[in-house]
Amino acid sequence: MITVDNMSDASESVDPAELEEFRGRVRDFLDANCAGWGEDSTRRDDDGASRARSFQSALSAAGFAGITYQREFGGAGLSNAHQEAYDEVSAPWHLPNLPLAISHGMCLPMLNQFGTDAQRADFMPDCISGQSIWCQMFSEPGAGSDVAGLSTRAVRDGEQWVLNGQKVWTSGAHYSDFGIVVARTRPDVPKHQGLSMFIVDMADPAVEVRPLRQISGESGFNEVFFTDLHIPADKLLGDLNQGWSLAVAMLMFERVSIGAGRGGLGGERVSQNLITLARELGRDADPRIRQALADLWIRERIKGFIGRRIRDAVAAGRVPGPEGSIAKLNGALLARAIRDVSMELVGPAGQAWGPDGGAGERWATFCLSAAGISIAGGTDEVQRNIIGERVLGLPREPNPFRDTAWEDVPRN
Ligand SMILES: Cc1cc2nc3c(=O)[nH]c(=O)nc-3n(C[C@H](O)[C@H](O)[C@H](O)COP(=O)(O)OP(=O)(O)OC[C@H]3O[C@@H](n4cnc5c(N)ncnc54)[C@H](O)[C@@H]3O)c2cc1C
Structure with a gap:
């Protein structure tokens, strides 16, 4: 079992008066810095990224960034109770920091957990x-669900590693400064045993980022090509050839972030937003709509409880196991339910909206991205496999190549 170390050792039993004072300071900060942010301020484009950088910088100056991380690595050194208080107070706000979701939900915990002291001091x-x-x-063109089968190669050359290969669906690569990459360091052993993780400087000319355009018109993710990218040996993250266990930990952080955090699914406020919309449209007396909204509200509460269970596990020093998959699957199903109810509410405006966009455009955009939530971070089918095998104890999927060296496994 992987444990979560290196978090602030601040006691969990926080004086309630101190917590209340903290809540008040968070409220004041949000009033001063977030009034006027709307739903479109959370976009993952270049403007969204620069808004996120400015907001996060102000958050950090106020002492509310990296709440539970140690002060010596840039955190606030506070407790999990402070984090919960911050989450609770900030939940109704449209914070413009969605472009940091991967930085903070996945890369930061990885640096903290597996980085050397020098890496933590340099990057956190x-x-x-x-x-x-x-x-x-x-992810690569030939390795998504089966990410352990990836082909990007890292070959040692003196004090450096030389990376060649292609990644795809890399969210935010076009505005990222650094990336965490998994590459094959040993092709002559079974696929899970020959992987390593590296920190990559995205500004290196040997890294080429090509944005992909989505159905919604946005370009949230990219193809990334490495051509003889030289990585200093001290940018290896974790141990050599132990990349698979690090990848599993990172995927769990991702699933938790998507399924239990805000992670693009909207917070607890989505059902409330739709209740307000139903009132505005005069649909709130329709029994079918009322039932659908009540169902959404209940699902959001369940999501909140799953999230709390996971946060408690992390506070107890555990990286979440299959509960990360439960959170991720539940989050994806919730997103689909939100999509269906919102489309029912906005009706034809969800397909042809006026020049001012309005609710039709906003919910149509969500509708187009909802299916992606069932794919990102491991598809619904993959989550069901994990839950089947690791929670329900069903037989493992057959794999005739489990003990075969990666280079000997037939592939297209
Ligand atoms: C919005 C979004 C953001 C993303 N961001 C990133 C990112 O930042 N970085 C990154 O590395 N990747 C990212 N991805 C990629 C994502 O992780 C992959 O798309 C995902 O893992 C699926 O891989 P694939 O697309 O290659 O599909 P495939 O693996 O080819 O799967 C195709 C279909 O087969 C099914 N399938 C595959 N294997 C099994 C199985 N064993 N049992 C049952 N069904 C199976 C899948 O469920 C799916 O329906 C992102 C994807 C999306 C949609």
Whole structure:
């Protein structure tokens, strides 16, 4: 079992008066810095990224960034109770920091957990304060669900590693300063045993980022090509050839972030937003709509409880196991339910909206991105496999190549 170390050792039993004072300071900060942010301020484009950097810098200056991380690495050195208080107070706000979701939800915990002291000192403070944005480079054209089968090669050359290969679906690579990449360091052993993780400087000319355009018109993710990228040996993250266990930990952080955090799904406020919309449209007396909204509200509460269970596990020093998959699957199903109810509410405006966009455009954009939530971070089917095998104890999927060296496994 992987444990979570290196977090602030601040006691969990926090004086309630101190916590209340903290809540008040968070409220004041949000009033002063977030009034006027709307739903479109959370976009993952270049403007969104620069808004996120400025906001995060102010958050950091006020002492509310990296709440539970140690002060010496740029955190606030506070307790989990402070984090919960911050989450609770900030939940109704449209914070413009969604472009930092991967930096903070996945890369930061990885640096904290697996980085050397030098790596933590070099990279964590800027990551926490939003001065640097990070991306995650796992998926490849031939390796998505089966990410352990990836082909990007890293070959040792003196004090450096030389990387060649291609990644795809890399969210935010076009505005990221650094990335965490998984590459194959040993092709002559079974696929899970020959992987390593590296920190990549995205500004290196040997890294080429090509944005991909999505159905919504946005370009949230990219293809990334490495051509003889030289990585200093001290940018290896974790141990050599132990990349798979690090990748599993990072995927769990991702699943928790998508399924239990805000992670692009909206917070607890989505059902409330739709209840307000139903009232505005005069649909709130329709029994079908009322039932659908009540169902959404209940699902959001369940999501909140799953999130609390996971946060408690992390506070107890555990990286979440299959509960990360439960959170991720539940989050994806909730997103689909939100999509269906919102489309029912806005009706034809969800397909042809007026020049001012309005609710039709806002919910149509969500509708187009909802399916992606069932794919990102491991598909619904993959989560069901994990839950089946690791929670329900069903037989493992057959794999005739489990003990075969990666280079000997037939592939297209
Ligand atoms: C919005 C979004 C953001 C993303 N961001 C990133 C990112 O930042 N970094 C990154 O590295 N990747 C990212 N991804 C990629 C994502 O992790 C992959 O798309 C995902 O893992 C699926 O891989 P694939 O697309 O290659 O599909 P495939 O693995 O080819 O799967 C195709 C279909 O087969 C099914 N399938 C595959 N294997 C099994 C199985 N064993 N049992 C049952 N069904 C199976 C899948 O469920 C799916 O329906 C992102 C994807 C999306 C949609």
